[in-house]
Amino acid sequence: MSSNGEPTCCEVQDSIPIIDYSLLTSGSANDHSKAVQDIGKACEDWGCFMLVNHGVPETLIQEMMDMSDAFFNMTIDEKLEFEAHGVLDPIRCSAGLNLVNPNKDMLWREYLRLIVHPDFNCPHKPSGFSELASEYVKRTRAVAMELVKGVSESLGFEASYMNRELNLDAGFQLLAINYYPSHMEFDVSRGLMPHTDHGLLTLLYENGVPGLEVLRDGKWVGMGGVPNAFSILNSDHLEIFSNGKYKSKVHRTVVKDKRRRITLVNPNGPSLDTIVGPSSRLVDGEKRLPRYHPMKYSEYLECQTELIKAGKHAFDEIRIPI
Numbered sequence: 001m002s003s004n005g006e007p008t009c010c011e012v013q014d015s016i017p018i019i020d021y022s023l024l025t026s027g028s029a030n031d032h033s034k035a036v037q038d039i040g041k042a043c044e045d046w047g048c049f050m051l052v053n054h055g056v057p058e059t060l061i062q063e064m065m066d067m068s069d070a071f072f073n074m075t076i077d078e079k080l081e082f083e084a085h086g087v088l089d090p091i092r093c094s095a096g097l098n099l100v101n102p103n104k105d106m107l108w109r110e111y112l113r114l115i116v117h118p119d120f121n122c123p124h125k126p127s128g129f130s131e132l133a134s135e136y137v138k139r140t141r142a143v144a145m146e147l148v149k150g151v152s153e154s155l156g157f158e159a160s161y162m163n164r165e166l167n168l169d170a171g172f173q174l175l176a177i178n179y180y181p182s183h184m185e186f187d188v189s190r191g192l193m194p195h196t197d198h199g200l201l202t203l204l205y206e207n208g209v210p211g212l213e214v215l216r217d218g219k220w221v222g223m224g225g226v227p228n229a230f231s232i233l234n235s236d237h238l239e240i241f242s243n244g245k246y247k248s249k250v251h252r253t254v255v256k257d258k259r260r261r262i263t264l265v266n267p268n269g270p271s272l273d274t275i276v277g278p279s280s281r282l283v284d285g286e287k288r289l290p291r292y293h294p295m296k297y298s299e300y301l302e303c304q305t306e307l308i309k310a311g312k313h314a315f316d317e318i319r320i321p322i
């Protein structure tokens, strides 16, 4: 931290944990329990990790990157058809409107946010987008659900516990595609302000252009740079459910590279009607007091959207002072 309490500038470190997904899913009990242990340690100590050997084909990811590029290269008028409204709208596109934001300090990006589970939504153009995105989110969802099982075991529960408690079969999954234009296209500060994500785990894939940073011990640490790996971040509802054990990861994006950056981001959460509080298995009336008030997931999303405008966080509403 600097003397005024603000985090100091980014430091690149290579010690963000790396988890080998193939060990988690391997038939070997030893490999599996080592992976579960590593996931638990990464979630508790770092709140994030890189995931390698995840089995999502590189060609599929590359096609998604190319398709996303094609989407954002449509005209503003074409994109306006998918313009953002409410937080629970199935398709929300920023359509470059941030550019006219009077706040010159604002970091800039375009985004497209799709609700892809339990119902799948996608723009009807460019042609083939919907089929491709449907395949992509099917694959990333399978990875996320396997990771949640690993997280569940790492907390000392059976693998299916979190799925059952949080109704993940009807879980709310988004595909958010972020587009930070090349420096040549627009000479603006490109990035995303510090925040945490809602849901349990966020999976993020970048197109080889760095920018993601996570806050660790008061310093910004660059994340990414591992070939063909997903960046995985703890999110708000993992912190709530684990009663504060696995903290939601504060992250931001600062794009210094001149090339355009595209990220495919999947927040994975409980079903919208699930009331999420600390797991009853992690609290008791004596020593382990609940640290968060339960709140319905859909209400959390709505309240978070409102609170951001006031520079606050939904945690401010539900955290119980100790």
Ligand SMILES: O=C(O)CCC(=O)C(=O)O
Residues within 6 Å of the ligand: 176, 178, 192, 197, 211, 212, 251, 252, 253, 263, 265
């Ligand atoms: O694009 C990135 O680097 C980060 C995106 C992100 O944090 C988000 O969409 O919530």
Ligand SMILES: [Fe+2]
Residues within 6 Å of the ligand: 195, 196, 197, 251
């Ligand atoms: Fe995020």
